[in-house]
Amino acid sequence: MTPHNGRSEQLSQQYAAVIHPSWRSRLAPLTIVAIGFLYLVYLFFYFDFANIGDRWRTDRAQIFALDSYAYKVHVETKWRDISKLKVALEGSRWETYKTLPSWIDQQADGSSIIDMGDFGVINLTKDRIEMNWAEPAKPIIIERNTDGTLKVLEGRPLPSWMRISKSKIDIRPDLFARVQITGNKVLIHRFFYGWEYFWFDFDSPLAGYSFGQTIDFIFDEQRQDPARSNLDFVGHEIWTNSLWLHKDVYVALMQTIFMAVMGTVMAAVLGLPLAFMAAYNVTPFASVRFGLRRLFDALRGIDMLIWSLIFIRAFGMGPFSGLLAIGVTDTGTLGKLMSEAIENTDKKQIEGVQSTGADKMQQHRFGILPQILPLFISQTLYYLESNTRGAVIIGAMGAGGIGLQFLGALRTGTDWENVAYISIVVLITVMLMDMLSSRLRRALIK
Amino acid sequence: MPVATPAHLARIETELHRQSRLRTIYSALGIGVLIVFMVFGFNSADEANAGSFSDGITRLFDFPAEIIRLSFEAGWSWFGLLWHYFPFLLETIHMAMLATFIGFVGAVVISLLASSNLITNKLFVSTMRRLMDFMRAFPELVLAMVLLFLMGKSAVPALIAVAFHTIGALGKLFSEANENADMRPVEGLKATGAGWLQQIRFGIIPQVLPNYLSYGLLRLEINVRASTILGFVGAGGIGEQLTANIQWTYGADVTAIFVLLISTIIALDYISRWVRGRLIGTGSMVGA
Structure with a gap:
């Protein structure tokens, strides 16, 4: 037996429990993992993940995705009189173009040539529509019989993106172009990239102005509105945009930020004194401490959401109810946290201040406060960030602000571009608040 | 002088x-x-509020008083309501559990990729960090409502939304834990010729696992609340029951749900504090 072997034997004896663990200690982690795994399997069936594909609405997802970065222009006409073309943004009654856009060329005899961009050209004549799509090269011609039925004259074999039913022919060569023909009308959708009328809405005199044109307009001597300067006019037009509702969105955003900031300030202002009163090294009365402790538990145990429901019942919908809900919940959390921090402060500093002859108030001010201030500031700033997100959520539940705007846009079921816009605004705001609070934290606590 | x-x-x-x-x-x-x-x-x-503060302050306790009065009127059948709503509470807890689990696993992966002491490519690390910021900034509600529209009313969209947010929130905490980990075990493993995954598995994970689990438990508590809230917009569970009953002022039902919710939150608070105490206790013993 070499000394080396003796050493390894010694080690194996010393660490017998590590090298050869008992069955119990080997089985325990395995049992936990097995139970966890069984639970996951149970949840898999509980939430019916196997059939998740059936519930997924591809059509809706496509509309949502397309609508959030593109807009469509409807061209609608009746077979009865094809010279009457109705061209409207998203088919809206309020956003109908008075003059035809440049991609529609109407002839003297009432027929028209509609340019579909990269996808092809549509020739619309009396009782006949001819579509020259980029692919396939052959034109597709559809005629309308006198009895109102439709007939595909040319274009066979039909491409897969053309669907014919008893009353309707639906042609969609691309996501960005669609033609629907029925017995009495023709509806053409042409899609364009971008957020149309983001700056100036449809009814604005500046609608469709480019950036350069707007700059020119601002420096133009001629005033659009005699009452105000052109710069003011541009600002006013953007602010009162009726399609994108910039005014409503940003006023609501301000309300949300306000709710978060005021709620946090309220929690800080109420929470710190209450925390002092609930700490045993400050307050000698056990009953006061006990009462405050239970108060903190109640304030924080009842969720922010439930508080907001109670306050909305009492004060009605609006940011005030929201800020109270945030303030009350965080008073509980901050109070509990800070009172524990106060109890954990170093006694030496307080005694040092006491030895100079300071009274109780001064001892707390100079002995305790400097010790807990960094934690207090960093917690409050952390709440500021999480409350911004919270304010969006309780806003949607009825407290108002951007959350409610978002819910409104979503409930229309059509304004997906607005949903996307508000989501982006919310996301940027929360990220900015996050950055701001961590910057402040770093600057204040070195 | x-x-x-x-x-x-x-x-x-x-x-x-x-x-x-x-x-x-x-x-x-x-x-x-x-x-x-x-x-x-x-x-x-x-x-800006619909009702004013001075009017409301007198009515502040009207609603709580009303629902408590109605609950007393319900008498013994109130306890039956607790039993009736218990399955909905379980659904919410299941949602939170699964969302926390998915979020936890995702966060472990993304946090390892976002720790500057484990990945040398600075650009990659900062990209991963921005990705986590993005996931964290998305309010669950916004994502959940869009997904509810796309996937129909069920618990799954809400679950995905909560898990998505959890990945970002936990990922940030985990990556901070990773970066504070002692690198000497990793160096030792590197010297034995261990690969990157082995270095992580045997050098980092044993150090940070107690922290991971304690953050995860904290998150579970938050996610129970979040899942309740998402019930309000149609994700099912106890939140959905609560909205319906509050709207119609079914006092006894509302208090039964409140009692279930609050006791769950308090119970979770105590359980997670106990487990965390044990985890961090053993964790520090390993470190010592």
């Missing part, structure tokens, strides 16, 4: 007085601004 010293000290003293006066003025100004901000803010919020 003994002669110059008194003048020097006097200058310091006047400067000290001047600075402390300045500080007092600044503090007073700060408090003044805060008070003006609060008063002005409360007033403007009060105006």
Whole structure:
């Protein structure tokens, strides 16, 4: 037996429990993992993940995705009189173009040539529509019989993106172009990239102005509105945009930020004194401490959401109810946290201040406060960030602000571009608040 | 220079007085601004609100009083309501559990990729961090509502939304834990020729696992609340029951749900504190 072997034997004896663990200690982690795994399997069936594909609405997802970065222009006409073309943004009654856009060329005899961009050209004549799509090269011609039925004259074999039913022919060569023909009308959708009328809405005199044109307009001597300067006019037009509702969105955003900031300030202002009163090294009365402790538990145990429901019942919908809900919940959390921090402060500093002859108030001010201030500031700033997100959520539940705007846009079921816009605004705001609070934290606590 | 010293000290003293006066003025100004901000803010919020504060304060306890009165009227059948709503509470807890689990696994992966001491490519690390910021910033509700529209009303969209947010939130905490980990075990493993995954598995994970689990438990508690809230917009569970009953002021049902919810939150709070205490306790023993 070499000394080396003796050493390894010694080690194996010393660490017998590590090298050869008992069955119990080997089985325990395995049992936990097995139970966890069984639970996951149970949840898999509980939430019916196997059939998740059936519930997924591809059509809706496509509309949502397309609508959030593109807009469509409807061209609608009746077979009865094809010279009457109705061209409207998203088919809206309020956003109908008075003059035809440049991609529609109407002839003297009432027929028209509609340019579909990269996808092809549509020739619309009396009782006949001819579509020259980029692919396939052959034109597709559809005629309308006198009895109102439709007939595909040319274009066979039909491409897969053309669907014919008893009353309707639906042609969609691309996501960005669609033609629907029925017995009495023709509806053409042409899609364009971008957020149309983001700056100036449809009814604005500046609608469709480019950036350069707007700059020119601002420096133009001629005033659009005699009452105000052109710069003011541009600002006013953007602010009162009726399609994108910039005014409503940003006023609501301000309300949300306000709710978060005021709620946090309220929690800080109420929470710190209450925390002092609930700490045993400050307050000698056990009953006061006990009462405050239970108060903190109640304030924080009842969720922010439930508080907001109670306050909305009492004060009605609006940011005030929201800020109270945030303030009350965080008073509980901050109070509990800070009172524990106060109890954990170093006694030496307080005694040092006491030895100079300071009274109780001064001892707390100079002995305790400097010790807990960094934690207090960093917690409050952390709440500021999480409350911004919270304010969006309780806003949607009825407290108002951007959350409610978002819910409104979503409930229309059509304004997906607005949903996307508000989501982006919310996301940027929360990220900015996050950055701001961590910057402040770093600057204040070195 | 003994002669110059008194003048020097006097200058310091006047400067000290001047600075402390300045500080007092600044503090007073700060408090003044805060008070003006609060008063002005409360007033403007009060105006924007549907009902005013002075009217509402008298009615503040009307609603709680009303539902408590209705619960007493319900008598013994109130306990039956607890039993009736228990399955909905379980659904919410299941949602939170699965979302936390998915979020936890995702966060472990993304946090390892976002730790500058484990990945040398700085650009990659900062990209991963931005990705986590993005996931964290998305309010669950916004994502959940879009997904609810796309996937129909069920718990799954809400679950995905909560898990998505959890990945970002936990990922940030985990990556901080990773970066604070002792790198010597990793170096030791590297010396034995261990691969990257082996270095992580045997060098980092044993150090940070207690932290991971304790953050995960904390998150579970938050996610129970979040899942409840998402029930309000149609994700099912106890939240959905709560909205319906609150709207119709079915007092007994509302209090039964409140009691279930609050006791769950308090129970989770205690359980997670107990487990965390044990985890961090053993964790520190391993470190010592």
